[in-house]
Amino acid sequence: MHYKDFLSFDQTVNLIKHVGGKRTVLVMGENGIGKTSLHKALSADPDFADFIKPTPVDCTQLSDGSLYMPDIDRERGVSRELPNERLGLSFGTQRGAVNSKPVLGMFDEIGKVPQFVKNIVAPIYYERRVGSMFFADGSVWFAATNLATEGLSDYMEPHHRNRLVIAYMRKASLDEWLTRFAIPNRLNAMLLAFLQEHPIFFDSFLDYAEGGKYYGKDIEKDNPGIFNPNTVQDAYASPRSIHAASDILDVADKLDSHTLEQALNGTVGKAFTSLLMSFMRFGQQVPSSGVIKSDPLTAPVPANKLAQQIVVFRAITQSRSRDDADAFTTYIKRLEPEMQSLLCRRVSESDDATLGLFSTVQPFVEMLNDNRIYYKA
Numbered sequence: 001m002h003y004k005d006f007l008s009f010d011q012t013v014n015l016i017k018h019v020g021g022k023r024t025v026l027v028m029g030e031n032g033i034g035k036t037s038l039h040k041a042l043s044a045d046p047d048f049a050d051f052i053k054p055t056p057v058d059c060t061q062l063s064d065g066s067l068y069m070p071d072i073d074r075e076r077g078v079s080r081e082l083p084n085e086r087l088g089l090s091f092g093t094q095r096g097a098v099n100s101k102p103v104l105g106m107f108d109e110i111g112k113v114p115q116f117v118k119n120i121v122a123p124i125y126y127e128r129r130v131g132s133m134f135f136a137d138g139s140v141w142f143a144a145t146n147l148a149t150e151g152l153s154d155y156m157e158p159h160h161r162n163r164l165v166i167a168y169m170r171k172a173s174l175d176e177w178l179t180r181f182a183i184p185n186r187l188n189a190m191l192l193a194f195l196q197e198h199p200i201f202f203d204s205f206l207d208y209a210e211g212g213k214y215y216g217k218d219i220e221k222d223n224p225g226i227f228n229p230n231t232v233q234d235a236y237a238s239p240r241s242i243h244a245a246s247d248i249l250d251v252a253d254k255l256d257s258h259t260l261e262q263a264l265n266g267t268v269g270k271a272f273t274s275l276l277m278s279f280m281r282f283g284q285q286v287p288s289s290g291v292i293k294s295d296p297l298t299a300p301v302p303a304n305k306l307a308q309q310i311v312v313f314r315a316i317t318q319s320r321s322r323d324d325a326d327a328f329t330t331y332i333k334r335l336e337p338e339m340q341s342l343l344c345r346r347v348s349e350s351d352d353a354t355l356g357l358f359s360t361v362q363p364f365v366e367m368l369n370d371n372r373i374y375y376k377a
Helices: 009-019 037-043 115-127 174-182 189-197 239-249 257-268 270-283 289-294 305-318 322-332 337-348 352-358 362-370
Strands: 025-028 068-073 078-083 104-108 140-145 165-168
Touching (some): 009 025, 009 174, 037 104, 115 140, 174 189, 189 270, 239 257, 257 270, 305 337, 322 337, 322 352, 337 352
Parallel strands (some): 025 165, 104 140
Antiparallel strands (some): 068 078
16 A cells, blocks of 8 residues: 555544444554544544543553453353443443443554454454443444554454454644644744754655655665664654654753753654754744743844744744734744744644634734735635
C-alpha cells in the first residue's frame, strides 16, 4: 500500500465514528503520530457524550485475568466471566439492563502481544462480548498498532485481520499538526517558528519508500532527523517527541546551554537539535512579550525575518486576553507584510477559542481583511 493512500487523523476519526458501532477498525501507523489520541478526539465528539469512555487499554500490559475473571454462582450451579472495570461493562450497563450504556473503548498496541492476549480480546472486538455479557448496542471499540515495516514486532494473524477493518493512518503534515494540536495546546512559540522553517521534520520514512514523494532519495542523507527503521537511533523527531521538546523549551531559561542541548538531543535527536539551537539565537533578537504588550507601538522590531516569525507564534500561543491579542496584533502590523499574512492564516485555521479571541480586536480584523488572499477562508 502506497503512503499516499493512507488516511489523515481526521479521516481516521470519521471512519471509526461511523463504522465502529458495527465493525472494529484497526488503525495501523508509524510510532509517535498520535494514534492513541484518536480516543481523546472521539471522546470529545458530542455524539459520544453519553458513552462510557474508559481509558485506552494498553494490550502490552495485559495478562490472564486482566480483562475478565471467572465467577462462581453456586446457587445456580454455573460459572461466568466478569469483566474488569477498565472495559466499562457491568451488570448495570450491559445490553438489556435498565441503565444500559454504550462504551467507547480502544485497544492500543494490539499487534505487539502474544497470541493468547489477542484471543482474550477477540470476543470484544468481534462480537462486543465478554463471556455471556454483551456491550450495549452502538458500543464502539477500535484498536491501534504500529506498522510491520517499523520492525517493532507488530503482527496480526490473517484470520484476525480478516474480521477487522484495517485503516492505515499517516503522519500529520506540519499545517495539520499546528492547527489541530500545537496551537490549541499552546506549545512553545520558538519551536513552532522553527518548524515553520523546517517542515521536513514532518516527513515520514514512508515518503522515501516506493510510491512516496521522495522515492529514490537517501533518507539518511536528506532527512536523518526523522524515524528510520533501517538504522539505530537514540532519538528522533516525531509529533510525540516534538511535543516533549516543547516542554523542555518552556523551561529553557532554567537550564544551562549544555544541559538544554543534551536534553533535546535525547528527545528529538542531534539532527533536529543542532538546527534548533542555531535557530534559537534569532530568538535573542525578539523583544519580550512584556515589552510588546506594554508598548506595542514603540517596542523594537527585529530586522531578521526569522525573529519576526517567532513573534507571530508567540502572539498566537501567549495571548490569553483581548488586551494581549490587541497588543500583539498592533505590534505585528509594524512587521513585514508576510508576517501579517502568517498571523492571519494561522489564527484563521486555528481552534475556535484562538480565532474567537483575535476576532474581537479591531487591528486583527483590519489585518484579516487586508490579507484575505493569503489564507484559506
